[in-house]
Amino acid sequence: MTHVSKRYARQARFHGIGAEGQERLMEKRVLVVGLGALGAAVSDQLVRAGVSLVLVDRDYVEVTNLQRQTLYVEQDALSETPKAIAALERLRAINSDIELDAQIVDVSWDWLRALPHVDLVLDATDNVETRLLLNDFALDRGIPFLFASCVGAYGMNYTVMPGEAPCLRCLMRHLPLAGQTCATAGVVAPIVQHVASRQVVEALKFLTGRPEKMERRLLIEDMWENQSQRLDVARLIDVSCPSCQTHDYPSLVSNRQQTSLLCGRDVVQVRRSIEGLAPIANLLERADIAVKRTPFTLEWRWRNHRMLLFKDGRVLVHGVNDAHVAVAMVDECLGT
Ligand SMILES: [Zn+2]
Secondary structure, eight states: OOHHHHHTHHHHHSTTTHHHHHHHHTTOEEEEEOOSHHHHHHHHHHHHHTOEEEEEESOBOOGGGTTTOTTOOHHHHHTTOBHHHHHHHHHHHHOSSSOEEEEEOOOOHHHHHTOOOOSEEEEOOSOHHHHHHHHHHHHHHTOOEEEEEEEBTEEEEEEEOTTOSOOHHHHGGGSOOSSOOHHHHOBOHHHHHHHHHHHHHHHHHHHTTOGGGSOOSEEEEETTTTEEEEEOOGGGOOTTOTTTTSOOOTTOOSOOOSEEEOTTSSEEEEEOOOSOHHHHHHHHHHTTOOOEEOSSEEEEEETTEEEEEETTSEEEEETOOOHHHHHHHHHHHHOO
């Protein structure tokens, strides 16, 4: 028995996968967008299963993440390591046989359109805008999009299959997605693991060539109230849906939002076009601003607010929730 086959022996023994299914899994590549609680959970399972991943996240590890984001440890929070970097290190230690690509970016259409082939997209994000972008991207590429969401002890799963309807945009009007967040309503780890496991099992069915086994219903689970539902959503197709019906894909547009409020935190993200971190560090230091450098970020304080700049030009302005205030502060530091 080879090293690889021994590693996956129990999974290949399972009748639904078998040796042939395992071989297929090892040829696949999955895009995981977001490396918070869901992203950490699905990545851990998929990497152990032998699936290569493209990982993407825009944020860094904080101590409040450790309760449920299972790839990270205290040192990651202390050093505020970007989640993509911390996750990559941990996942490589788990399985060195697969390909892992991790990027610190805020996913956009410009980034997605340049992405090489992936076999499916896993939603581990925390906002509607990005989910609709992924919905449109997956439909356009003809690959499945596995939506998931959880808050409190409540979670949802739905798989958007290419060529089938409804898509997530059709369902948006009916799903309670824009209300509570993990920051306002909290979240317990078990619902994260539950929802993530549902995503992964659907991914395994598809990647091993068993799409007929996939769940087509909307799954809803409230683990605290002991309630679960499986809803047939076929009647919720929006016949004028610009994504799955007319294929206009309204989210696949280049002009990215310049600012956005990060989910549930007093943090505003402002975009700037920069040519690397070093010139910015020099600029700030010439203005007598103390700069903390890491390989991935620059950090400084301005008007008593913490500012964190990533290589892709995003500045996180902490302690504000007004986009205009945040943009003005970035202008003061970096120029307009
Ligand atoms: Zn649709």
